[in-house]
Amino acid sequence: xxxxxxxxxxxxxxxxxxxxxxxxxxxxxxxxxxxxxxxxxxxxxxxxxxxxxxxxxxxxxxxxxxxxxxxxxxxxxxxxxxxxxxxxxxxxxxxxxxxxxxxxxxxxxxxxxxxxxxxxxxxxxxxxxxxxxxxxxxxxxxxxxxxxxxxxxxxxxxxxxxxxxxxxxxxxxxxxxxxxxxxxxxxxxxxxxxxxxxxxxxxxxxxxxxxxxxxxxxxxxxxxxxxxxxxxxxxxxxxxxxxxxxxxxxxxxxxxxxxxxxxxxxxxxxxxxxxxxxxxxxxxxxxxxxxxxxxxxxxxxxxxxxxxxxxxxxxxxxxxxxxxxxxxxxxxxxxxxxxxxxxxxxxxxxxxxxxxxxxxxxxxxxxxxxxxxxxxxxxxxxxxxxxxxxxxxxxxxxxxxxxxx
Numbered sequence: 017x018x019x020x021x022x023x024x025x026x027x028x029x030x031x032x033x034x035x036x037x038x039x040x041x042x043x044x045x046x047x048x049x050x051x052x053x054x055x056x057x058x059x060x061x062x063x064x065x066x067x068x069x070x071x072x073x074x075x076x077x078x079x080x081x082x083x084x085x086x087x088x089x090x091x092x093x094x095x096x097x098x099x100x101x102x103x104x105x106x107x108x109x110x111x112x113x114x115x116x117x118x119x120x121x122x123x124x125x126x127x128x129x130x131x132x133x134x135x136x137x138x139x140x141x142x143x144x145x146x147x148x149x150x151x152x153x154x155x156x157x158x159x160x161x162x163x164x165x166x167x168x169x170x171x172x173x174x175x176x177x178x179x180x181x182x183x184x185x186x187x188x189x190x191x192x193x194x195x196x197x198x199x200x201x202x203x204x205x206x207x208x209x210x211x212x213x214x215x216x217x218x219x220x221x222x223x224x225x226x227x228x229x230x231x232x233x234x235x236x237x238x239x240x241x242x243x244x245x246x247x248x249x250x251x252x253x254x255x256x257x258x259x260x261x262x263x264x265x266x267x268x269x270x271x272x273x274x275x276x277x278x279x280x281x282x283x284x285x286x287x288x289x290x291x292x293x294x295x296x297x298x299x300x301x302x303x304x305x306x307x308x309x310x311x312x313x314x315x316x317x318x319x320x321x322x323x324x325x326x327x328x329x330x331x332x333x334x335x336x337x338x339x340x341x342x343x344x345x346x347x348x349x350x351x352x353x354x355x356x357x358x359x360x361x362x363x364x365x366x367x368x369x370x371x372x373x374x375x376x377x378x379x380x381x382x383x384x385x386x387x388x389x390x391x392x393x394x395x396x397x398x399x400x401x402x403x404x405x406x407x408x409x410x411x412x413x414x415x416x417x418x419x420x421x
Contacts, residue, residue: 023052023097024381026080028114029104030055031062034128036069037370038103043070045413046374051381054078056093084110090117099124101377108134115142119151126376128158128369130257132221133212135395139222143395150393154401156261157376158369159340162398163187163358164258164284165265166407166417167344169399171356172269172276174419175348181277182354183347188245189252190287190341191364216256222264224271235259236285244345244353249285258284265399272390277349287343340364352421359416368415375409376402383409 027042029035035057042053055063055077063079070077080096082089084104094100094117104110107129118125119142129135135155146153156165164187175182215221219232236251252258262282269276344356360368376398380387383405391400398406407417 021096021098023054023078025051025053025099025101025377026056026093026097027053028056028082028093028100028102031057031059031066032103034366034370035103036066037366038101038374039066039070041370041374043074046378048077051378054080054097056080056082058083085113087113087117090114091121094118094123095121097123099126099377099380101373102127103373105129105131107131108137112138115153118153119146119149122149122151124152124154124380126154126157126373126380128160128373129155130158130160130254132257132260133215136215136221136228139224139395147392147394152380152387152391152393152401153395154376154380154398155395156257157373157398159364159372160254161258161261162372162376162406162410163189163340163342164282165261165397165399166410167342167356167358168262168276168282169265169403170407170417170419171344171346171354172266172280173404174354174356174421175277175346176274178348178350178352178421180348180350180352181275181279183277183279183349184281184283185344185346186242186244187258187282187284188242188247188249188287188343188345189254189284190343192339219259220263220267222260223267224264227267232263233259233281233283236283239288240285242285242345244355245287245343248288250288252284252286255284261397262399265397268391268397268400274390279349336362336367338363338367340368354419354421356419357416361414371413371415372410375413376406379406379409 027035027038030039039055046053055066056079057063058081060079060081067074067077067079080093082093090113100114100118100123102111102114102125107127108131111127111129111134115125115138138153142153156162167187168185171185172182218228220228220230222228223230235255236249240249242249259282266276266280339359339361342358346354348354360371362368379402386405388400388403411417
């Protein structure tokens with residue numbers, strides 16, 4: 017990749033709900049004297065309105081126009097920057113031309129997709145090309161699946177430093193508050209309507225080559241007891257995404273000669289809060305029923321009609337009074353127990369996701385020479401593309417990531 021381009025980061029999809037939050041994050045936290053960034057999207061009028069909303073000092077912020085299906089415009093845009101940070105979903109519908117443009121122009125890419133079947137398609141179609149071009153295409157850079165992926169990666173690193181290796185690892189999510197935005201709902205509905213939900217259930221869907229067809233662990237479907245944290249756990253609706261990402265990271269590190277451990281396994285659930293048992297059971301019930309209920313035409317119609325539309329999302333008050341934590345427990349091959357934790361303030365699906373995505377892009381810009389050398393390009397995960405440098409940036413940005421050997 018060229019070391020000097022006009023922009024370090026282009027925020028593509030800046031006028032959508034999540035894209036606007038990303039623009040506000042950059043305006044508040046990323047000085048333009050240190051990082052050259054620009055806004056991009058389909059509508060110049062909407063981009064100009066957003067620029068005004070950013071306030072004083074941003075009157076000359078560059079604006080770029082490109083439609084997600086205009087390959088020529090996308091190539092022109094990506095050729096001007098080191099990294100594209102995109103919030104334009106559903107990615108299966110709007111993302112492929114941008115990925116192709118990034119590979120063709122030698123530009124790194126980060127997104128917040130949770131659409132595992134689409135990423136499987138990217139792996140099959142573009143992984144080798146991205147490797148050859150030295151381009152990092154980094155999917156899953158939001159709450160799905162940075163906490164899970166970095167948690168397992170960090171525990172593997174700690175075990176390795178002690179001459180040990182990981183066995184089973186479990187992640188427990190505790191999400192307080194927050195809300196759904198229209199873009200996330202649109203991506204979920206697109207995957208349901210495309211008939212790819214069955215494919216998404218494959219436990220090793222994102223693993224390399226023939227590993228994707230392995231028979232493996234089944235996602236938790238009931239309320240279980242966790243003896244390590246002494247809590248009841250319920251099925252977590254995003255586990256079918258996060259676990260597949262962690263398994264891909266483990267497989268890529270293993271093939272690169274840095275295995276997590278021959279007995280490594282990863283599964284995930286939701287922490288049942290003692291103060292909110294009814295809500296926790298409700299989440300469990302939702303997870304258990306969702307696979308079948310949401311497929312019903314009447315339910316899909318209601319979600320489309322009454323759910324948030326693209327560009328809509330929770331209020332500022334709701335996003336500000338939310339937080340999330342993830343707790344990890346690991347057994348090592350040597351018989352030891354390791355624990356790690358991840359804590360962030362703000363709405364998980366919006367505030368935290370925007371911070372994770374933005375810091376992922378900034379890691380590619382400012383920590384390029386510290387990135388995992390085993391993975392100079394390809395369809396990658398946060399742990400394989402960004403690893404420890406991303407952990408360092410997230411800690412500096414106020415996210416608490418701790419490990420207890």
